Amino acid sequence: xxxxxxxxxxxxxxxxxxxxxxxxxxxxxxxxxxxxxxxxxxxxxxxxxxxxxxxxxxxxxxxxxxxxxxxxxxxxxxxxxxxxxxxxxxxxxxxxxxxxxxxxxxxxxxxxxxxxxxxxxxxxxxxxxxxxxxxxxxxxxxxxxxxxxxxxxxxxxxxxxxxxxxxxxxxxxxxxxxxxxxxxxxxxxxxxxxxxxxxxxxxxxxxxxxxxxxxxxxxxxxxxxxxxxxxxxxxxxxxxxxxxxxxxxxxxxxxxxxxxxxxxxxxxxxxxxxxxxxxxxxxxxxxxxxxxxxxxxxxxxxxxxxxxxxxxxxxxxxxxxxxxxxxxxxxxxxxxxxxxxxxxxxxxxxxxxxxxxxxxxxxxxxxxxxxxxxxxxxxxxxxxxxxxxxxxxxxxxxxxxxxxxxxxxxxxxxxxxxxxxxxxxxxxxxxxxxxxxxxxxxxxxxxxxxxxxxxxxxxxxxxxxxxxxxxxxxxxxxxxxxxxx
Ligand SMILES: C[S@@+](CC[C@H](N)C(=O)[O-])C[C@H]1O[C@@H](n2cnc3c(N)ncnc32)[C@H](O)[C@@H]1O
Numbered sequence: 082x083x084x085x086x087x088x089x090x091x092x093x094x095x096x097x098x099x100x101x102x103x104x105x106x107x108x109x110x111x112x113x114x115x116x117x118x119x120x121x122x123x124x125x126x127x128x129x130x131x132x133x134x135x136x137x138x139x140x141x142x143x144x145x146x147x148x149x150x151x152x153x154x155x156x157x158x159x160x161x162x163x164x165x166x167x168x169x170x171x172x173x174x175x176x177x178x179x180x181x182x183x184x185x186x187x188x189x190x191x192x193x194x195x196x197x198x199x200x201x202x203x204x205x206x207x208x209x210x211x212x213x214x215x216x217x218x219x220x221x222x223x224x225x226x227x228x229x230x231x232x233x234x235x236x237x238x239x240x241x242x243x244x245x246x247x248x249x250x251x252x253x254x255x256x257x258x259x260x261x262x263x264x265x266x267x268x269x270x271x272x273x274x275x276x277x278x279x280x281x282x283x284x285x286x287x288x289x290x291x292x293x294x295x296x297x298x299x300x301x302x303x304x305x306x307x308x309x310x311x312x313x314x315x316x317x318x319x320x321x322x323x324x325x326x327x328x329x330x331x332x333x334x335x336x337x338x339x340x341x342x343x344x345x346x347x348x349x350x351x352x353x354x355x356x357x358x359x360x361x362x363x364x365x366x367x368x369x370x371x372x373x374x375x376x377x378x379x380x381x382x383x384x385x386x387x388x389x390x391x392x393x394x395x396x397x398x399x400x401x402x403x404x405x406x407x408x409x410x411x412x413x414x415x416x417x418x419x420x421x422x423x424x425x426x427x428x429x430x431x432x433x434x435x436x437x438x439x440x441x442x443x444x445x446x447x448x449x450x451x452x453x454x455x456x457x458x459x460x461x462x463x464x465x466x467x468x469x470x471x472x473x474x475x476x477x478x479x480x481x482x483x484x485x486x487x488x489x490x491x492x493x494x495x496x497x498x499x500x501x502x503x504x505x506x507x508x509x510x511x512x513x514x515x516x517x518x519x520x521x522x523x524x525x526x527x528x529x530x531x532x533x534x535x536x537x538x539x540x541x542x543x544x545x546x547x548x549x550x551x552x553x554x555x556x557x558x559x560x561x562x563x564x565x566x
Contacts, residue, residue, distance in 0.1 A: 101216030101224075106149045107192065109135050110156040111218055114188040117161065117460050124157055124459050160195040161459035162291050165263040166239075167194040169246040174233040186223055189215045193231045198239040208235055262287035267467045268452060275501040275546065275556075282550060289549035290455040290462075296331040297322065298340075299356050299383075301390040303420050304347035313340050323553055324536045325356035327387070346418045351383045354453075354499075354547045354554030359384045361532035361545075362444050362495035363391040365561050369491055375443040376401045377430040377484050380408025382415025384446055384497075385425075393421025397442075400435065402428040431479040438489045445484040447477045447509075449500040453556030456549060470504045477509045478518055485513070485522045485564055493527065494562045501546050501556040510544070510560045523566035529559050 109131050116122040132150050139145035160167070171190050172179050179187065193211030196202045202210075208231045215224035234242075247260035255273070259266040264287055273283050298314075300307045310329040311319050318335060322328020328351075331337065342348035374392045379385040380403035389399045401416060401423065403409040409427040416423050428434050430445065450469050455462050477498075484494045498505050513522045526543040533539060538551045544560040 102213045103217055104210055104213060105135055105138075105143065105145050106153045106156070107210055107214040108217060109153045110160070110192055111185075111188060111214060113153075113157045114160060114192065115185060118184055118188060121464070124161055125457070128154060128157060155200070156192060156195060158293065158459045159199050160191050161463075163195060163199055163263045164191060164463060165265065166243070166260060167191045167198070167263075169260050170194060170198070170234060170242045171230065173242075173246055174230045183223075186215075186219060186227065189219060189227050190230055193227065194234055197231065197235050198242065204235045208232060258283065258287060263291065264455075264462055265465075268455075268462055268465070271452065271502050275503055275506070276548075282548070285550035286548060292456055292549075294352070294456045294549070294555075295553070296334055296337060296350060297353050297356075298329045298331065298337060298343070298348050299325070299351040299387060300327045300329065300342070300348050301346075301386060302327060303390050303394055304418070305342040310340070310342060310348055313342065322353050322356070324533065325353045325360065327360075328353045328356055346386070346415070349383060349386055349415065351387065352454075352555045352557075354552065354557035355383055356387060357533050357536065357547065357554070358446070358495065358497045358557055358559045359387040359391065359444070361529055361559060361561065362442060362493065363388060363395075364532050365442070365493045365495075365527055365529075367441060367491070367493055369441075369489075371395060371441050372397050373440045373442075374399045375435070375440040375484070375487055377433070377443060377445045377480060377487070378447055379403045379412045379425070380405055382412035384444060385412050386415040386419070388444065389416050389419040389421065389423050392423075393419060396421070398422035399424075400440075401425045402430055402433070402435075404429050430483055431476065433483055433487060435487060437486045438492075440488045440492060442493045442495075443484045443487050444495045444497065445480045446495075446497040446499075447473075447480050447505075449473055449477065449498040449505045450502060452500040452502050453558070454499050457555070470502065473505060474509065474512075475518065477505060478513050481509060481513045482519055482522055485524050485562065488564050490564055490566060492564050494524070494564065496560045496562065498558045499555055501548070501558060506546065506558040506560070507544060510562070514562075522562075522564075524562040524564050527561035527563050529561045532561070 135145045196207035215227040250257040318333040379401035385401040406427040528543040529545040530539045
């Protein structure tokens, strides 16, 4: 019978038993990976309470400081992002299919592989820290296995391993890119199609998905300014937005929640791509009244808060609708203190309670696969399945149809996704315009590109696709339509 994990056991004759060293950073990273693996948890939700607990349990003898927190975060995010690459390498170093390796053992191996191949931690330290972790969380027997596998991995660097485990680009470009840049093959294929199929950009895009995004703030107009935020953050740690006049980028990360303007709701955390979408909808040319605005998929409320502030400046009122009541609560919080009139309701945008034709502008930022925000959710790429697209499409079409019905003739609708997948972007809009899967909508395209002044590489229009590698934003998509009849 194998000994129980963690229980001291008799050592080999002549070798005194040594208790494993407990390393709070690696144990925390392992616990986070287990939660993501076992409970389908989100890393960005699991980590903060684990970090808080580690800080609370910190003692003088065993401190847990900001550097430990940064290392634990990097180990978790990096391991999850590069999981596809590390799996291919680990598979070369074990004598059985990966699915037959116990998931907790695989997590320790992946963490070790990341330290060896994706960080500057010296190889001997990466191996010994991983073996100590394995002794604590798996037991001595499995620690020996971990030691043997990681020693094999340590025999080469990442470039050397990739030459061995990825097929040459010329033989199978998609599989090559999938392994080298750690994305599921179907996502490589979809992103490549969305980029237009040429070789330009795909590697930069895949690598941009593997970078941690900057934290960006939005100064809600009429409530705070980018200058105020820059001054509060400190000029050394902040830069103005690249494209949005309301954006401030935090170059040192930091804690946005500690800023007065964020605590008071006058500013928020918001990617510049989302800011551009809200601003473009607000500035789209419109004849006649401009008094009633709708956000039909508002939760958790980032775009609604910016739209609310922009609407207030123009004397317009915003109705923010969200199907999930608890998310409608988040919208309510995001809009609290909005300087102009607004209302938040829990409502299904496919069976809307509002009067048709009653709005001048409407946004539907529809539920989607989120393939445009892979850099924020390190585990998301491994959870999504191509089948998910088929589930979203009818809902996306119906939400757009209802948004077009909600605006008056001449009114403007913005259809947005945080995914560049063609099946969720252009195809949905064309289906609605051409009457596939429902009656044809009476609407025409508005060129969205001039509504993002100064933003380069916006393609041939009339819709706009933003990209992490070109614009430093999430891959947000925006189509603008005008109701014609
Ligand atoms: C991509 S998110 C919107 C993000 C939001 N615009 C923001 O900037 O914070 C899509 C939202 O649509 C909501 N939703 C899903 N189905 C819906 C429906 N039938 N009617 C209204 N909202 C819906 C989801 O619950 C989710 O909160």
